[in-house]
Amino acid sequence: MPPPTQFDVQAVYLFDFAKFVRWPAGREHDTLTFCIAGERRYAESLARIVEGEHIGERPLSARIIERPENVSGCDVLFISDAAKDRLDEFLAASARRPMLTVSDIPAFLERGGMIKFLPVGNRIRFSVDLRSVSQGGISLSSELLKVAVSVNGKPAGGGGQ
Amino acid sequence: MNLRTPRPRPLAARLTRMNLLVSGSVLVIAALAFFTYDLLSFRRDLIRNLDAEAQIIGENTVSALLFNDPQSAAATLKGLEGAPDVLSATLVTPDGNVFARYGSDSVVEVESHVLAPSEMNHLWSSGTHVLVARHVILDGNSIGVVYISARLGELGQRARRYVLIAGIIWIFCMGAALIISSFSRRMIAQPVIALADTARRVSRDQDYSVRASIPADNSEIAVLIDAFNTMLTQIQERDAALNRARNELEARVEERTAELQTANRELEAFSYTVAHDLRNPLSAISAISFLLMETYENSGDAVLQSGVKNLQTTTTSMGMLIDNLLNFARASTAALKSTPVNLSTIAREVASDLAASNQDRDVTFSIGEVPPVMADAGLMRIVLQNLLGNAWKYTSQHPKACIEFGAKILPIAGQAGERLVYFVRDDGAGFDPVRSGQLFQPFKRLHGNVDFPGTGIGLATVQRILARHGGTIWAEGAVEKGATFYFTVN
Numbered sequence: 001m002p003p004p005t006q007f008d009v010q011a012v013y014l015f016d017f018a019k020f021v022r023w024p025a026g027r028e029h030d031t032l033t034f035c036i037a038g039e040r041r042y043a044e045s046l047a048r049i050v051e052g053e054h055i056g057e058r059p060l061s062a063r064i065i066e067r068p069e070n071v072s073g074c075d076v077l078f079i080s081d082a083a084k085d086r087l088d089e090f091l092a093a094s095a096r097r098p099m100l101t102v103s104d105i106p107a108f109l110e111r112g113g114m115i116k117f118l119p120v121g122n123r124i125r126f127s128v129d130l131r132s133v134s135q136g137g138i139s140l141s142s143e144l145l146k147v148a149v150s151v152n153g154k155p156a157g158g159g160g161q
Numbered sequence: 162m163n164l165r166t167p168r169p170r171p172l173a174a175r176l177t178r179m180n181l182l183v184s185g186s187v188l189v190i191a192a193l194a195f196f197t198y199d200l201l202s203f204r205r206d207l208i209r210n211l212d213a214e215a216q217i218i219g220e221n222t223v224s225a226l227l228f229n230d231p232q233s234a235a236a237t238l239k240g241l242e243g244a245p246d247v248l249s250a251t252l253v254t255p256d257g258n259v260f261a262r263y264g265s266d267s268v269v270e271v272e273s274h275v276l277a278p279s280e281m282n283h284l285w286s287s288g289t290h291v292l293v294a295r296h297v298i299l300d301g302n303s304i305g306v307v308y309i310s311a312r313l314g315e316l317g318q319r320a321r322r323y324v325l326i327a328g329i330i331w332i333f334c335m336g337a338a339l340i341i342s343s344f345s346r347r348m349i350a351q352p353v354i355a356l357a358d359t360a361r362r363v364s365r366d367q368d369y370s371v372r373a374s375i376p377a378d379n380s381e382i383a384v385l386i387d388a389f390n391t392m393l394t395q396i397q398e399r400d401a402a403l404n405r406a407r408n409e410l411e412a413r414v415e416e417r418t419a420e421l422q423t424a425n426r427e428l429e430a431f432s433y434t435v436a437h438d439l440r441n442p443l444s445a446i447s448a449i450s451f452l453l454m455e456t457y458e459n460s461g462d463a464v465l466q467s468g469v470k471n472l473q474t475t476t477t478s479m480g481m482l483i484d485n486l487l488n489f490a491r492a493s494t495a496a497l498k499s500t501p502v503n504l505s506t507i508a509r510e511v512a513s514d515l516a517a518s519n520q521d522r523d524v525t526f527s528i529g530e531v532p533p534v535m536a537d538a539g540l541m542r543i544v545l546q547n548l549l550g551n552a553w554k555y556t557s558q559h560p561k562a563c564i565e566f567g568a569k570i571l572p573i574a575g576q577a578g579e580r581l582v583y584f585v586r587d588d589g590a591g592f593d594p595v596r597s598g599q600l601f602q603p604f605k606r607l608h609g610n611v612d613f614p615g616t617g618i619g620l621a622t623v624q625r626i627l628a629r630h631g632g633t634i635w636a637e638g639a640v641e642k643g644a645t646f647y648f649t650v651n
């Protein structure tokens with residue numbers, strides 16, 4: 001088995017992030033969809049990970065999207081470096097929707113993203129912007145915030161479980 | 162002994178001891194039971210707490226494990242600082258590497274205790290340490306294992322504290338038991354002690370009128386005391402009956418004695434009268450026999466002469482008997498006329514009369530001087546006539562004799578003090594000391610009438626005279642060793 005790539009690690013993180021998100025009510029049995037913008041290898045890696053898995057009672061799926069118009073139906077949206085030119089469009093499309101946005105593009109949080117990967121030493125860590133999270137109508141577990149490198153903005157409501 | 166002086170009360174003390182023993186042992190057993198239960202439950206609680214802590218740690222380190230953040234996990238583990246028994250806590254990843262660690266434990270090595278994937282949690286314990294392991298679960302999968310090791314050392318400390326608390330409670334309970342036992346003493350021991358006091362008083366004072374007070378309850382003690390009181394009542398009744406019987410008996414004896422005395426007096430008066438009335442005809446017979454003797458002295462009729470001689474002797478003997486009987490009667494009935502009497506003078510007169518009666522005998526009289534005594538002179542003469550006469554008579558078989566009269570100071574037999582005792586001593590035939598008791602009984606004679614003629618009434622008369630004066634008489638002697646008669650007058 002080849003050593004895990006950066007994509008693999010980030011894909012696992014995406015999967016794990018989803019476990020700490022509280023989604024709006026009414027979707028407890030719907031498929032939880034991971035969308036990857038820009039990087040095909042990401043999507044493949046993630047598809048392998050979520051294959052047959054569940055979070056809670058929600059089955060998982062992963063797909064790649066090319067255009068911001070296609071973000072509807074996504075629960076987790078990863079915008080890879082390859083799609084950084086259309087970042088604002090993707091963010092605008094996902095804004096105020098219950099959709100967790102994750103990226104490793106610099107200044108992602110400043111531009112309205114929720115979770116940004118950043119390398120610390122040889123490990124991958126992440127920062128969180130709670131303002132964007134609460135605007136989206138979802139909340140993050142304090143467990144997740146506990147291990148974040150930095151957390152901007154106050155949570156609009158109580159932190160989720 | 163005063164009844165009110167406090168005596169040792171073994172029963173009360175025993176009751177108190179018993180109470181203390183019972184309550185003390187109950188306490189000790191209860192304390193042991195509680196202690197054992199507490200030790201067990203403490204151990205159980207400790208383990209349960211450790212497991213709960215492991216679970217909490219596990220839930221709080223999920224994200225740290227997922228997102229590979231050992232610092233965050235270490236911070237969570239550090240929260241165990243607040244648990245005093247916890248020595249160390251270790252978070253291990255599924256591939257067996259130590260992810261984060263808190264504290265250090267040289268005793269328990271986490272690496273050697275592997276938690277099987279099928280087990281949710283596991284407990285290893287040695288005498289002093291316990292190790293709890295628990296999977297960290299996320300969505301049904303183990304993402305790591307939490308180990309927490311703790312020492313059971315607090316158990317010993319707990320035991321010491323327990324003993325201390327139990328000791329303090331024990332002391333309080335002993336105090337309470339003492340107080341309670343003083344109540345129970347009042348209820349149980351007090352009546353028994355009162356009963357014992359009463360019994361002691363009864364046996365010491367022979368007082369059967371006392372009664373033990375009966376406690377109000379219906380206990381066996383009350384029954385016992387009631388039975389005791391009933392017994393006392395019965396004893397009292399029996400005593401009373403006995404007393405009545407004795408009094409009746411005494412009254413009857415007195416009555417009989419009075420009747421006997423009356424009869425005796427009447428008899429004595431009668432014999433006196435008879436003796437007195439016999440004297441006149443006897444004097445006539447004596448005079449007639451003397452005339453017959455004068456008349457037929459030279460008749461040459463030997464048979465007649467011997468008959469008359471015999472008549473004369475018999476008449477004289479009968480006269481003596483009548484005189485003695487009269488003396489005996491007088492000794493009992495005549496009024497005492499006490500005057501100072503010189504017994505030596507009387508003794509000398511009696512001795513010279515005796516010596517004159519038979520000049521052929523070789524008898525030495527030794528009459529000592531004695532102090533005068535208050536007595537009836539006539540009766541004292543009868544006494545000395547009898548005693549010296551007896552001495553004269555019972556020495557008659559000896560060719561040479563010595564008769565002594567005197568007085569000496571002798572100790573009173575069986576008592577302290579001394580008294581003046583008169584004595585008449587001879588060296589004649591004496592008597593068998595075994596039969597000395599019969600000496601002073603009327604008509605009892607120790608010697609035959611042939612050897613020593615007599616009426617058997619002399620010494621009885623002497624004893625009666627001395628008794629009437631308040632004196633007494635006794636004799637010492639042996640066969641052919643002489644006799645000594647001692648007497649006191651008053």
